[in-house]
Amino acid sequence: MSTNGASLQQLHTFHLPVSAHRVITVTTPDELLNAWTQAKQEQQAVLLLGEGSNVLFLEDFSGTVIINRIKGINVRESDTAWHLHVGAGENWHQLVCFTLDNDLAGLENLALIPGCAGSSPIQNIGAYGIELKRVCDYVDVLNLNTGEIERLSAEQCLFGYRDSIFKHKYQDGYAIVHVGLQLSKEWVPILEYGDLKKLDAATVTPKEIFDSVCAMRRSKLPDPNITGNAGSFFKNPIVSTKELQKLVEQYPDIPHYSQNNGTEKLAAGWLIDNCSLKGFTIGGAAVHKQQALVLINQGNATSKDVISVAHHVRSEVFKRFSVLLEPEVRFVGKYGEINAVEAIS
Ligand code: NAP
Numbered sequence: 341m342s343t344n345g346a347s348l349q350q351l352h353t354f355h356l357p358v359s360a361h362r363v364i365t366v367t368t369p370d371e372l373l374n375a376w377t378q379a380k381q382e383q384q385a386v387l388l389l390g391e392g393s394n395v396l397f398l399e400d401f402s403g404t405v406i407i408n409r410i411k412g413i414n415v416r417e418s419d420t421a422w423h424l425h426v427g428a429g430e431n432w433h434q435l436v437c438f439t440l441d442n443d444l445a446g447l448e449n450l451a452l453i454p455g456c457a458g459s460s461p462i463q464n465i466g467a468y469g470i471e472l473k474r475v476c477d478y479v480d481v482l483n484l485n486t487g488e489i490e491r492l493s494a495e496q497c498l499f500g501y502r503d504s505i506f507k508h509k510y511q512d513g514y515a516i517v518h519v520g521l522q523l524s525k526e527w528v529p530i531l532e533y534g535d536l537k538k539l540d541a542a543t544v545t546p547k548e549i550f551d552s553v554c555a556m557r558r559s560k561l562p563d564p565n566i567t568g569n570a571g572s573f574f575k576n577p578i579v580s581t582k583e584l585q586k587l588v589e590q591y592p593d594i595p596h597y598s599q600n601n602g603t604e605k606l607a608a609g610w611l612i613d614n615c616s617l618k619g620f621t622i623g624g625a626a627v628h629k630q631q632a633l634v635l636i637n638q639g640n641a642t643s644k645d646v647i648s649v650a651h652h653v654r655s656e657v658f659k660r661f662s663v664l665l666e667p668e669v670r671f672v673g674k675y676g677e678i679n680a681v682e683a684i685s
Contacts, residue, residue: 352392355568379404390456428458446523473499568637609633
């Protein structure tokens, strides 16, 4: 389906008033390739979008937005694991529900993460102690220049903290069309975070973890269908042990998590909260009152408002802690992705 001069407001979770020259929804790799080829022949910029849950549009996009709705979940069983071959356009949370409904454990900690299955490897989505890396078997990408589908093993995806090869070498000229997941039959509950610590590892079920994760997320995170947002706006900063020592002297309560490589992860939400920025507002954009890491569209925000709030948050956190926050959200300008750090510096 193709629409010219289309609004993007309902096609991304920040719900900002931006548009694109053309929006095309595709349901197969062939349709995706045709849409991309047509746009390129017309010398248009192209943006591939899933559910738009991790993007901030800075202005109208002057090109073709291709919405990936390649569907399908195939399950295969081996002696040790369940193997899922998932269409990139499947909704992630629906996939998590599907696995639990079919007694396939392993994705329960990743419940309620907005977005599509096909976006999950780009960001190496993670929550409550599990990253996609742990369950990813492979990612199938369509090489848009050759029309061939290539399979990358999980190792080849070079997963890092909210990072992967799809933000680097495979950022342009490739589209994720399927994701392969491998869920071990030897299920181990991951109960290190928040309320999950209260559960008994000996008796807990995947459904109980799912319910607890959903309850925690619903209590803190705004529903993007009601309040526009793109989840955590900033990444948790990683600092050296030496930098951490200085911070602990000044702020003994500062949460930190060892990365086992001489670095420590700080909680960006805690840093922002300690600058008393919860509820801070510019125009229609604000720091969410329940979770400082989330910036929200209060209904009438412009892209400029969100950028102004992000800039203010970054400068206040730097003034107080000498730590520079970097956006986790990806920024899209008139012709494609732009450097998010530069945009809020
Ligand atoms: P939280 O419990 O308030 O903790 C704040 C931060 O500390 C988290 O971001 C988490 O880092 C880290 N943390 C907490 N317990 C930890 C542990 N036992 N070991 C290592 N690190 C720990 O976190 P929250 O903001 O409510 O989020 C809960 C989980 O959902 C987190 O995993 C978070 O990443 C995830 N989440 C992701 C998004 C997104 O848009 N990407 C949005 C909301 C929540 P990590 O982030 O590295 O886990």
